[in-house]
Amino acid sequence: MIRAENKDRALVADILTRSFDQNKSVNYIIRQGKRRSERIRMLMEYSFDICCQYGDVFLSEDKKACALLVFPDKKRTSFKSVVSDIQLATACIGLSNIKKALDREAKIKKNHPKEPMYYLWFIGVDPEYQNKGIGSSLLQGIRLFIRQPYPIIYFILIIPRRLLEIGIIITLRNIQLGLRHRP
16 A cells, blocks of 8 residues: 555545545536546546545555545645635535435535544546455555554445445444436
């Protein structure tokens, strides 16, 4: 496992865009249409930037998988963050999906534990290399890296996945969003 740098932004965005292309949770809030994939990429670039500033971004040794972690208690509101949020909302989410996105965020925050934690925002493996243990190995590396004061890796499970089998996530929550979108 290696810590990603700014030069890895495009690679991380590419892995996550391809990994989450058909993900119901992501497509639930992304404005649909012919530029849907571009909008998913914008979300992943935004997420990378947030995690570089308020968390960590990791790549597998072979650079086929990545994980974005954020420290929610470290994230601060600033002029720059508000501008980024507005850009994300208008270019990526769309005005008609803002309420869904805000409701989703509120449900996620409501389920956060009170103690300090790492929030696993995204983890993805290049689709050509999925089901080969790369994501599991990356999570194992992250687990070994985690130390005080953030002993908890927290992951919101919206769509049940193989992640449950890995057994290294300390806290899992499954929240219902009423996903109705069919990409």
